[in-house]
Amino acid sequence: MKITIIGAGNVGLSIAYALILRELVDELVLIDINEDLLLARELELNQSIGAFNFDIKLTCTSNYEFSKNSQLVIFSAGIARKEGQSRDELFEINSKIMLDCAKKIKEFNEDPLFFIVSNPVDFMLNALYESKLFSAKKIIAMAGVLDNARYKYEIAKKLNLNISCIDSKLIGFHNDSMVLIKSQTKVKNKFLNEVLNQEDIKQIEQEVKTGGAKVIKHLKTSAYLAPASACVRMIEALRTGEFLPMCIVLNGEYGINKKAFGVMAKISLDGILEILELKLDEEENLALEKSLIQYAYK
Numbered sequence: 001m002k003i004t005i006i007g008a009g010n011v012g013l014s015i016a017y018a019l020i021l022r023e024l025v026d027e028l029v030l031i032d033i034n035e036d037l038l039l040a041r042e043l044e045l046n047q048s049i050g051a052f053n054f055d056i057k058l059t060c061t062s063n064y065e066f067s068k069n070s071q072l073v074i075f076s077a078g079i080a081r082k083e084g085q086s087r088d089e090l091f092e093i094n095s096k097i098m099l100d101c102a103k104k105i106k107e108f109n110e111d112p113l114f115f116i117v118s119n120p121v122d123f124m125l126n127a128l129y130e131s132k133l134f135s136a137k138k139i140i141a142m143a144g145v146l147d148n149a150r151y152k153y154e155i156a157k158k159l160n161l162n163i164s165c166i167d168s169k170l171i172g173f174h175n176d177s178m179v180l181i182k183s184q185t186k187v188k189n190k191f192l193n194e195v196l197n198q199e200d201i202k203q204i205e206q207e208v209k210t211g212g213a214k215v216i217k218h219l220k221t222s223a224y225l226a227p228a229s230a231c232v233r234m235i236e237a238l239r240t241g242e243f244l245p246m247c248i249v250l251n252g253e254y255g256i257n258k259k260a261f262g263v264m265a266k267i268s269l270d271g272i273l274e275i276l277e278l279k280l281d282e283e284e285n286l287a288l289e290k291s292l293i294q295y296a297y298k
């Protein structure tokens with residue numbers, strides 16, 4: 001598979017490195033505006049490919065011509081959150097950068113699958129959809145796999161269990177209003193409220209919602225390894241057909257029309273294949289309604 005990553009910063013580099021480690025790519029193009037950074041990335045990543053003795057072609061460049069015939073384009077450029085900042089504050093700058101980059105991609109790629117990683121993902125996806133540059137079913141934003149990983153990690157930590165025992169689901173925006181589907185989250189086949197009390201569940205929810213902010217507090221920059229891993233899991237799902245939480249443009253699901261929202265979906269290189277509309281309980285329905293009103297979706 002040929003993949004182009006726009007933005008060779010912390011997230012873009014980590015995605016590239018994970019793709020190499022998991023041998024998911026035959027040709028990789030990293031695009032950035034920082035020429036020094038590109039030179040360093042080219043050296044380090046090629047030497048990593050050499051260390052593993054892999055046959056992966058890598059190009060680090062500011063020239064979009066090298067992106068030609070990419071099957072997947074990942075957008076991780078722009079600015080990241082700083083301590084105290086909300087993701088929404090990045091929209092003005094990041095959406096401009098993304099639309100500019102997407103137009104350049106379009107010159108060399110008719111209709112590639114396009115993953116948005118830069119924040120605020122939901123509203124970035126709305127902006128890309130409105131630009132009509134690519135088919136609606138081929139533009140997807142990554143956040144749900146990361147939020148769900150944080151959810152699983154917090155449950156596993158609380159119960160001192162392996163993460164793989166947990167089957168959890170969530171929907172919604174990549175912000176405090178995300179909706180954890182607690183009624184369908186299972187630990188070793190038992191429902192969450194059978195293994196944890198309400199106070200513990202509430203605390204887990206709070207930890208998930210502040211998962212990104214906690215990393216920023218200690219690292220002084222935004223998380224990148226877990227986001228990159230989540231993005232790579234989505235790339236693996238292109239082959240496996242696994243349902244994962246991701247942000248896509250909906251056509252009536254959950255009462256949302258022609259707007260981006262995080263749902264469980266199945267994808268391939270041709271784009272979205274199937275959407276799972278989960279049956280929510282009363283509390284989850286209320287949380288969903290509240291978030292849709294908060295972000296003027298209703």
Ligand SMILES: NC(=O)c1ccc[n+]([C@@H]2O[C@H](COP(=O)([O-])OP(=O)(O)OC[C@H]3O[C@@H](n4cnc5c(N)ncnc54)[C@H](O)[C@@H]3O)[C@@H](O)[C@H]2O)c1
Nearest residue numbers: 007008009010011032033077078079080117118119142227
């Ligand atoms: N979706 C998620 O769950 C998630 C998680 C973590 C981070 N993020 C987002 O990912 C984005 C990247 O974060 P990061 O930590 O890698 O930031 P970073 O600052 O390390 O990297 C950003 C890169 O973008 C490049 N860039 C800026 N303008 C460009 C342009 N016009 N064309 C090409 N490249 C350009 C910069 O030179 C830099 O190398 C941020 O918006 C961050 O909020 C999303």
